[in-house]
Amino acid sequence: MTQAPAPKLTDHQPVPVSAPSGALKNLMLLLVPPIILFSMFLILYAMVRANLQEHRQFLMPSGAELWANAFGRPEVLAELAQRSLITIGIALTGLSISIPVGILLGVIMFRATILERAMFPNLVALQSIPTLAIIPLIQTALGFGTLPKVLIVAKFTMFAIPITLLLGLKSVDRGIINLFRLQGASWRTTLVKACFPSAAPALFAGLRIAASLAVISAIVSELFFLAGRGGLGQMIINSKIDFKYEQMYAALITATFLSVCVYIAFTWLGHRLFSDWHESGGKEN
Amino acid sequence: MTLQAESQPSDGAPPAGPQTGGPRPLGEVALSFENISMQFPDGTQALEDVSLTIRQNEFVSVVGPSGCGKSTLLKIASGLFPQTSGIVKVDREQLGYTFQDATLMPWRKVRGNVELLMELRGYSKAERKRIALEQIKMVGLDGFADHYPKRLSGGMRMRASLARSLALKPNVFMFDEPFGALDEITRERLNDELVSLFMRNSFTGLFITHSIPEAVYLSSKVVVMSRRPGRILKEFDIPFAYPRDPNLRFSAEFAALCNEISVSLRQAIEQ
Ligand SMILES: Nc1ncnc2c1ncn2[C@@H]1O[C@H](COP(=O)(O)OP(=O)(O)OP(=O)(O)O)[C@@H](O)[C@H]1O
Numbered sequence: 001m002t003q004a005p006a007p008k009l010t011d012h013q014p015v016p017v018s019a020p021s022g023a024l025k026n027l028m029l030l031l032v033p034p035i036i037l038f039s040m041f042l043i044l045y046a047m048v049r050a051n052l053q054e055h056r057q058f059l060m061p062s063g064a065e066l067w068a069n070a071f072g073r074p075e076v077l078a079e080l081a082q083r084s085l086i087t088i089g090i091a092l093t094g095l096s097i098s099i100p101v102g103i104l105l106g107v108i109m110f111r112a113t114i115l116e117r118a119m120f121p122n123l124v125a126l127q128s129i130p131t132l133a134i135i136p137l138i139q140t141a142l143g144f145g146t147l148p149k150v151l152i153v154a155k156f157t158m159f160a161i162p163i164t165l166l167l168g169l170k171s172v173d174r175g176i177i178n179l180f181r182l183q184g185a186s187w188r189t190t191l192v193k194a195c196f197p198s199a200a201p202a203l204f205a206g207l208r209i210a211a212s213l214a215v216i217s218a219i220v221s222e223l224f225f226l227a228g229r230g231g232l233g234q235m236i237i238n239s240k241i242d243f244k245y246e247q248m249y250a251a252l253i254t255a256t257f258l259s260v261c262v263y264i265a266f267t268w269l270g271h272r273l274f275s276d277w278h279e280s281g282g283k284e285n
Numbered sequence: 286m287t288l289q290a291e292s293q294p295s296d297g298a299p300p301a302g303p304q305t306g307g308p309r310p311l312g313e314v315a316l317s318f319e320n321i322s323m324q325f326p327d328g329t330q331a332l333e334d335v336s337l338t339i340r341q342n343e344f345v346s347v348v349g350p351s352g353c354g355k356s357t358l359l360k361i362a363s364g365l366f367p368q369t370s371g372i373v374k375v376d377r378e379q380l381g382y383t384f385q386d387a388t389l390m391p392w393r394k395v396r397g398n399v400e401l402l403m404e405l406r407g408y409s410k411a412e413r414k415r416i417a418l419e420q421i422k423m424v425g426l427d428g429f430a431d432h433y434p435k436r437l438s439g440g441m442r443m444r445a446s447l448a449r450s451l452a453l454k455p456n457v458f459m460f461d462e463p464f465g466a467l468d469e470i471t472r473e474r475l476n477d478e479l480v481s482l483f484m485r486n487s488f489t490g491l492f493i494t495h496s497i498p499e500a501v502y503l504s505s506k507v508v509v510m511s512r513r514p515g516r517i518l519k520e521f522d523i524p525f526a527y528p529r530d531p532n533l534r535f536s537a538e539f540a541a542l543c544n545e546i547s548v549s550l551r552q553a554i555e556q
């Protein structure tokens with residue numbers, strides 16, 4: 001028998017477990033990386049702007065110009081706040097339609113495969129109708145009020161909801177369903193007590209997508225349905241007409257900020273609801 | 286009981302053996318499989334002509350090679366899916382069933398999980414809570430009632446699952462390898478608990494396991510199944526009286542019986 005080669009041993013030291021970090025440290029860890037990345041984008045912006053011909057630099061206002069002509073001026077701030085309220089109102093009203101309708105559609109498709117087969121392709125078709133193409137039709141049918149804007153937001157934000165919900169509902173653990181079946185539980189009981197909780201994290205992923213689209217689609221809708229004292233979308237158009245590009249940027253930045261806020265709100269809510277038990281939850285074991 | 290199988294003559298006198306207590310009187314048929322065959326839609330023949338009768342107060346364990354159709358047999362008994370041919374007689378209202386996996390709902394804490402079946406049966410809230418805490422203690426999970434399943438070990442999850450089934454106090458209880466994931470000591474402790482539960486509540490048991498000592502210790506009868514397609518090869522009557530003395534595990538008779546079953550199982554696997 002030949003001698004086996006001596007095993008190569010490596011020392012593995014204990015890895016010190018980092019003490020549970022404080023709230024401040026957690027917040028820093030949450031905020032600092034995106035801020036760094038964002039700063040890099042700002043630098044890129046500044047570099048592009050520096051290379052622009054002088055007479056085209058108005059397209060990319062500098063920070064100082066933004067401050068002097070937009071964010072530093074109380075009347076512009078007041079206008080931004082007022083218009084934000086209008087835009088966010090449209091966005092949230094649209095969501096308040098698309099969320100229940102989307103959930104209902106998801107549940108209907110879950111009820112029977114035949115319903116899913118019937119509805120799914122139609123949903124996809126509906127989603128792929130280019131909104132811009134039907135805007136003239138909507139204008140003629142519904143005028144220029146709030147209703148068409150809200151409907152456009154609803155159309156934009158609805159799609160992700162039934163799709164993610166259906167996926168979640170279908171991936172509920174068969175064993176859990178069997179438990180319910182063995183007790184003779186009704187379909188409704190099973191839906192409410194087993195399928196919905198199990199699908200909730202997936203649904204929330206869909207809601208986050210919907211939320212992030214809501215503000216954007218509200219602005220898009222405003223661009224086409226200018227009426228009365230509109231929201232941020234109208235401000236963008238107005239400032240273009242008036243050649244106030246700083247205000248246009250201010251409106252854009254505010255809209256982005258709103259969008260992020262809505263997204264964060266839904267993310268936070270989802271985290272609150274599921275982090276205790278769901279694998280995606282942030283809490284360590 | 287709604288089950289009505291005509292009572293058949295009992296198979297002779299209660300088995301003799303080193304008895305420390307009275308023999309348990311065997312009652313009516315509580316669960317019977319008559320010529321059960323099972324072929325899955327994909328063509329897998331899982332069971333072939335399985336006949337097995339379990340009387341009230343009997344505790345029957347099934348051992349057999351992995352994949353021979355033991356779980357399938359329980360699923361058929363519970364009605365989760367229908368057999369291809371043959372007849373099952375059982376009162377499904379009174380049937381308890383623990384699955385091979387713990388199957389806990391991750392969004393409910395241990396107590397909520399243990400309460401589930403009672404909830405579906407319409408028990409009152411107070412009653413649910415009382416029974417749940419009682420059962421949680423029974424399976425040795427006290428202190429963990431407010432933990433989510435993701436924070437339990439595999440064995441602890443299985444115990445929670447067991448507590449959930451025990452809560453309904455069924456007459457006929459089917460266990461699918463409930464203690465497979467447990468350490469030896471905990472397994473033996475739960476075996477003792479199960480025996481005393483079996484004594485107290487006079488339920489009928491159908492127990493699947495890969496551990497022959499466990500099967501012998503718990504059961505009044507051990508059934509050996511063949512490789513897939515599963516057939517019943519041999520039935521062993523276990524002569525020891527209930528309640529069982531934990532020291533029984535170290536007796537010569539016990540070891541001899543385990544050996545005999547082990548040989549039979551080896552034949553089942555090799556043939
Ligand atoms: N739904 C199904 N469709 C097709 N085949 C299946 C299905 N369920 C089980 N089988 C097959 O039937 C056979 C018996 O499965 P079963 O789960 O009853 O085995 P088992 O005896 O419980 O095994 P183990 O001891 O490993 O748990 C296996 O070969 C399995 O592949």
Ligand SMILES: [Mg+2]
Nearest residue numbers: 355356385461
């Ligand atoms: Mg099995």
